[in-house]
Amino acid sequence: MLGEDQEPGSYYVGVDVGTGSVRAALVDQKGVLLAFADQPIYKWEPQFNHHEQSSEDIWTACCVVTKKVVQGIDLNQIRGLGFDATCSLVVLDKQFHPLPVNFEGDSHRNIIMWLDHRAVSQVHRINETKHSVLQYVGGVMSVEMQAPKLLWLKENLRETCWDKAGHFFDLPDFLSWKATGVTARSLCSLVCKWTYSAERGWDDSFWKMIGLEDFVADNYSKIGNQVLPPGASLGNGLTPEAAKDLGLPAGIAVAASLIDAHAGGLGVIGADVRGHGLACEGQPVTSRLAVICGTSSCHMGISKDPIFVPGVWGPYFSAMVPGFWLNEGGQSVTGKLIDHMVQGHAAFPELQAKATARCQSVYAYLNSHLDLIKKAQPVGFLTVDLHVWPDFHGNRSPLADLTLKGMVTGLKLSQDLDNLAILYLATVQAIAFGTRLIIEAMQGAGHSISTLFLCGGLSKNPLFVQMHADITGMPVVLSQEVESVLVGAAILGACASGDFASVQEAMARMSKVGKVVFPRLEDKRYYDKKYQVFLKLVEHQKEYAAIMKGD
Ligand SMILES: Nc1ncnc2c1ncn2[C@@H]1O[C@H](COP(=O)(O)OP(=O)(O)O)[C@@H](O)[C@H]1O
Numbered sequence: 001m002l003g004e005d006q007e008p009g010s011y012y013v014g015v016d017v018g019t020g021s022v023r024a025a026l027v028d029q030k031g032v033l034l035a036f037a038d039q040p041i042y043k044w045e046p047q048f049n050h051h052e053q054s055s056e057d058i059w060t061a062c063c064v065v066t067k068k069v070v071q072g073i074d075l076n077q078i079r080g081l082g083f084d085a086t087c088s089l090v091v092l093d094k095q096f097h098p099l100p101v102n103f104e105g106d107s108h109r110n111i112i113m114w115l116d117h118r119a120v121s122q123v124h125r126i127n128e129t130k131h132s133v134l135q136y137v138g139g140v141m142s143v144e145m146q147a148p149k150l151l152w153l154k155e156n157l158r159e160t161c162w163d164k165a166g167h168f169f170d171l172p173d174f175l176s177w178k179a180t181g182v183t184a185r186s187l188c189s190l191v192c193k194w195t196y197s198a199e200r201g202w203d204d205s206f207w208k209m210i211g212l213e214d215f216v217a218d219n220y221s222k223i224g225n226q227v228l229p230p231g232a233s234l235g236n237g238l239t240p241e242a243a244k245d246l247g248l249p250a251g252i253a254v255a256a257s258l259i260d261a262h263a264g265g266l267g268v269i270g271a272d273v274r275g276h277g278l279a280c281e282g283q284p285v286t287s288r289l290a291v292i293c294g295t296s297s298c299h300m301g302i303s304k305d306p307i308f309v310p311g312v313w314g315p316y317f318s319a320m321v322p323g324f325w326l327n328e329g330g331q332s333v334t335g336k337l338i339d340h341m342v343q344g345h346a347a348f349p350e351l352q353a354k355a356t357a358r359c360q361s362v363y364a365y366l367n368s369h370l371d372l373i374k375k376a377q378p379v380g381f382l383t384v385d386l387h388v389w390p391d392f393h394g395n396r397s398p399l400a401d402l403t404l405k406g407m408v409t410g411l412k413l414s415q416d417l418d419n420l421a422i423l424y425l426a427t428v429q430a431i432a433f434g435t436r437l438i439i440e441a442m443q444g445a446g447h448s449i450s451t452l453f454l455c456g457g458l459s460k461n462p463l464f465v466q467m468h469a470d471i472t473g474m475p476v477v478l479s480q481e482v483e484s485v486l487v488g489a490a491i492l493g494a495c496a497s498g499d500f501a502s503v504q505e506a507m508a509r510m511s512k513v514g515k516v517v518f519p520r521l522e523d524k525r526y527y528d529k530k531y532q533v534f535l536k537l538v539e540h541q542k543e544y545a546a547i548m549k550g551d
Pocket residue numbers: 017018019020021293294295296334335336338339361363364456457458460461
């Protein structure tokens with residue numbers, strides 16, 4: 001039931017475009033999800049490390065899920081619409097038609113996805129410039145950001161793409177343009193992925209130095225010369241054409257967007273934690289770290305003053321919570337790594353068959369299987385002699401080294417289900433150790449974090465959550481709404497509608513604590529030892545590379 005201080009029946013629609021699917025939700029003023037729908041989206045990998053999507057396919061999926069969540073609702077009650085999406089690069093020509101980002105000339109595939117690593121040579125050259133903008137991305141630019149991808153397009157697809165291009169959008173900004181016709185970019189995407197400064201704007205010298213002076217010459221019209229804070233209302237709201245596509249009324253407020261991890265941050269970080277026995281109770285919000293765990297994991301920590309953390313993206317001003325600086329740590333593949341390890345194992349078909357017979361997900365089955373084989377020990381102790389280094393797609397933070405590879409030590413001549421379950425456990429633990437390494441880097445640079453707020457697909461996995469608590473030694477807060485990223489997107493819509501005076505107010509009203517998972521402190525010694533091994537793994541990997549490089 002709505003409180004007395006609330007408008008009766010005011011709803012917001014949040015749309016979240018993840019790597020693997022598009023989700024939408026109808027959300028009320030208390031942040032409760034009244035309807036949810038999802039729809040998978042296409043991904044292409046035409047070559048190793050080239051990952052592409054289609055903006056038309058994604059928009060179509062947004063329309064399908066939005067129509068579903070508003071079915072049966074009085075449309076006049078919908079006050080605002082917010083989008084978030086992965087930070088993939090969308091390319092359109094001057095008439096806003098898709099352009100190919102591939103050698104095949106397939107213009108349907110007009111998105112270079114965030115996890116695409118084609119621009120390795122370009123990012124090396126960008127990093128060699130040591131330009132001052134790099135201070136604001138942790139000291140080293142990631143191959144997953146937009147500048148190297150743009151340079152790759154100029155150097156590799158000059159005629160078919162670069163010369164014809166009229167608009168380069170971050171995916172969240174593409175969606176808000178599609179809904180409103182407004183090409184203004186969100187401060188979030190430009191600051192986090194495009195080197196824009198909230199205080200100083202674009203830095204001409206950077207673009208000239210890296211060979212993309214074209215943008216300076218036309219006053220950044222192709223990459224954005226109008227910038228709005230996330231949650232700001234765009235133009236005249238939803239256009240009649242987009243309204244028809246989405247099944248919503250024309251003219252409703254549409255917000256400047258957020259990148260998906262940042263929407264997850266808004267969805268969880270501002271919750272009222274009173275009464276849960278948490279160290280962050282009564283402490284500033286800067287003691288909270290939002291960890292958004294899907295295909296990748298993103299670690300969002302905020303501060304009142306800028307904090308420079310080597311290898312951790314940022315500090316970015318006002319890119320997530322207005323008025324706060326943001327540091328963003330990350331692991332490029334987490335959900336994708338778990339899927340990869342499990343699906344690639346010889347016992348996967350057996351696992352699938354058994355999980356299906358029990359109407360369970362393979363992860364629920366594996367978790368119960370681990371409980372069976374652990375006997376009297378805590379489940380985490382099953383990996384005493386099996387250790388994983390999780391950087392199968394390079395290290396995003398805090399080592400910022402895309403050449404790093406995955407490692408497994410402790411393999412046996414076994415391919416049975418027990419073996420698969422224990423390898424899965426070691427992978428989950430390795431991801432949690434990676435989070436511990438990121439937190440230590442952030443703490444070392446001046447952050448003071450006591451509590452983790454987890455969301456995203458992996459937060460539905462109780463083993464993943466417990467391992468993050470045990471291995472970091474911090475309590476993990478899960479939100480009342482599992483789909484907290486969608487709450488973040490709806491918060492944007494709520495702000496754009498004018499129903500809340502600020503993003504902070506909307507966060508406080510719409511994000512809610514659900515379950516709290518505390519660390520098993522009695523297991524600390526075991527995990528401290530495994531962490532020592534974890535750190536040795538990367539040290540050894542670097543030694544091996546040095547040996548092989550030598551004469
Ligand atoms: N119910 C679940 N139990 C365990 N893991 C899950 C569950 N649902 C999703 N996942 C994991 O979450 C990952 C996807 O998370 P999601 O947030 O949907 O990703 P994205 O936003 O990148 O599309 C998958 O790789 C899978 O490993």
